[in-house]
Amino acid sequence: DSGEFVENKRETCEALFEVLINSDIQKSRCPVLVLCNKQDYEMARGAGAILATLESELTVLNDTAASLVDDSGSQKTLFPRGSEVKFERVSNPVTAVGATSVGEGVDIA
Numbered sequence: 355d356s357g358e359f360v361e362n363k364r365e366t367c368e369a370l371f372e373v374l375i376n377s378d379i380q381k382s383r384c385p386v387l388v389l390c391n392k393q394d395y396e397m398a399r400g401a402g403a404i405l406a407t408l409e410s411e412l413t414v415l416n417d418t419a420a421s422l423v424d425d426s427g428s429q430k431t432l433f434p435r436g437s438e439v440k441f442e443r444v445s446n447p448v449t450a451v452g453a454t455s456v457g458e459g460v461d462i463a
Contacts, residue, residue: 356390356392356395356398356400357396359407364411368415370408371415371419373386374386374432374444375430375431379446380445380446385449386446387450387451388404388405388450390450390451390452390453391452391454392454400452401451401452405448405450409438409439409440413439416433420435432444
């Protein structure tokens with residue numbers, strides 16, 4: 355929800371992180387779409403701003419995950435600790451688009 359992204363960015367980032375570290379998804383190299391809905395809201399953040407914020411938040415989350423070890427003794431991270439997360443460097447192409455649905459019509463920018 356683009357209108358409430360700031361309040362929900364951590365939860366959104368955690369969900370995206372789980373998708374991006376999933377080994378089956380990484381192997382398939384399937385594209386990941388971030389749909390930034392409710393672009394008609396006055397306080398909505400644009401798709402580019404949302405992607406930039408997600409990269410920043412993913413960097414913090416990745417560093418936290420790098421300091422943890424799971425039950426199998428491995429770390430589930432996108433990049434080594436201290437590396438900046440950039441979507442152009444992840445295995446799956448990540449794209450964001452803005453969208454608005456008002457009434458019966460749908461507009462995807």
